Amino acid sequence: MSTDLITEHLDLWTSAITYNNGKGKGRGKNGESELTGIQKLRELILELAVRGKLVPQDPEDEPASKLLERIEVEKARLYKEGKIKKPKKLPEVTEEEKPFELPPGWKWVRLGNIGQIVGGGTPKSGEPSFWSEDGVKWLTPADLYGFDEKYIFSGRRDISWEGLERSSATLMPKGSVLFSSRAPIGYVAIAGGPLSTNQGFKSCVPYVEGMSEYLFYFLKRSGQLIHEAASGTTFKEISGSKMAQVLVALPPQNEQSRIVEKVDELMALCDRLEQQTSDQISAHETLVDTLLDTLTRSQDAAELAGNWARLAEHFDTLFTTEHSIDRLEQTILQLAVMGRLVPQDPNEEPASVLLERIEGEKERLVAEGRIKPPKKLSGNQVEEPSFQLPDGWVWVTLTQLGVFSGGKTPRKSNGDYWNGKIPWVTPKDMGSEDIFDSVDHVTDKAIQDGLDLHEAGGLLFVVRSGILRRSFPVAITQTQCAVNQDLKAVSFFDDKVNKYVRLMLKGYEKYIVANLTKTGTTVESLKVDEFVSQKFPLPPFEEQNRIIKKVDELMALCEHLKAHLIEANKVQTELAESIVNKAVA
Secondary structure, three states: OOHHHHHOOHHHHHHOOEEHHHOOOOEOOOOOEEOHHHHHHHHHHHHHHHOOOOOOOOOOOOOHHHHHHHHHHHHHHHHHOOOOOOOOOOOOOOHHHOOOOOOOOOEEEEHHHHEEEEOOOOOOOOOHHHEEOOOEEEEOHHHHOOOOOOEEOOOOEEEOHHHHHOOOOOOEOOOOEEEEEEOOEEEEEEEOOOEEEOOOEOEEEEOOOOOHHHHHHHHHHHHHHHHHOOEOOOOOEOOHHHHHOOEEEEOOHHHHHHHHHHHHHHHHHHHHHHHHHHHHHHHHHHHHHHHHHHHHOOOOHHHHHHHHHHHHOOHHHHOOOHHHHHHHHHHHHHHHHHOOOOOOOOOOOOHHHHHHHHHHHHHHHHHOOOOOOOOOOOOOOOOOOOOOOOOOOEEEOHHHOEEEEOOOOOOOOOHHHEEEEEEEEOHHHOOOOEEOOOOEEEOHHHHHOOOOOEOOOOEEEEOEEOOOOOOOOEEEEOOOEEEOOOEEEEEEOOHHHHHHHHHHHHHOHHHHHHHOOEEOOOOEEEOHHHHHHOOEEEOOHHHHHHHHHHHHHHHHHHHHHHHHHHHHHHHHHHHHHHHHHHHHO
């Protein structure tokens, strides 16, 4: 049976893990890991179930054709007793429509032929008498968000009997199969008792008992296909008429029960695998974090070298996920800015002398009128980060190293400002560490009319963006450019320090994102005066170059680890696809 292919390859399903945005840990959303292999396994189980490949057929079972005859009799009775409206005649299932061949005893039918398709409604929200603390159970699609059980008994709100009667909501019996038809399409549950829904559902009330759980699993499997048949502009929605025409692969009723029992069993197995895998991921990430912390606690480069050597012995078992490699990269940058990555040389010119030269260059530029005297900052001084600098290093603010300037957006309606040759950089262009060009360009006229032009070698960073809560984009511009109002630029008094400052700010990314004040919600803004008052560590110039060289070397190692991981995942994916194809063939 195809189930053997499932159980024989459990290691394949549990090893496929995807990290959203390449960051985060845990399971779920917003940068967290997803157990994609187990999700694919769940999808495969449902696909095998509806194709008749999950349990053996029994020639003694009453065929689905007999079940359909009973459904027709029951449908006629319900209509005669006035319990349902006269069912609409649905188109016959054509050979061209049938997506795959069914086992003996099965039948292709339309959903509306085996159950009543029921919509919903919402009473007027401003009428208190339509709502109740303990009345008619009433659901919206939001009540099924994150709901992973089979049966649901109530939602967040109840409506009153008057609200039910005065709206298009319908009271459906226990066993009704609920299917969200918009915002989003595809949530499925079974009514654990009598309940109603809002208009975001097209539910199926089976005409005979004993079919709800099979239809539940069939609709879970078919959610994406139904979504593709939906229509709409602002949001997609499946109509009642289209829902009624959904094709259902209908097994004999006894086989439906065996299928449901087997799917329940295999889904429980998936739950256990998911928990075990999550526990393993958590344990692995805790181990990685603990071992990397030993590196950041190293007192100097010599101690770091010993700790690194012990860590390197286990690279092949430690750095096997995107999360662990990302954590390694973060640790490398942190060690770099703490002065732990390369040894200090007491014979080198200290950073204080470099800073004096930079100060002299600033005074010369002011005296020559090439730059304005730096403004005194109004922001509060920010405390230095709590670690001791190595000998020869000094704390500096970015205002000691260069001049800050901003940007703006020239009037969009003025065609003389746009489609020129000067790059105009916005946050969407800040995807790499070096800026050579941008999506949009401005003209010399825009510069003449007040848009700042920044020279090559300057540093750009984002101060207003929807991504500031999780990252701090920073880049060196390799060409003259202008920027919009969401960016600031630093023109260095000595641009030989620009590569180290870029590295330093990336090393401080987590600190900047977590600790510096930001305003706004959807789009956050960094308080620039506070940021430029922030103290950062500056090493001697020669040590800066050694740090950059070492970071480049170690980042290349991380890229190699990632490339190996991508290749391994590719092989796993191809193997999984092969197993899936073999299972459903």
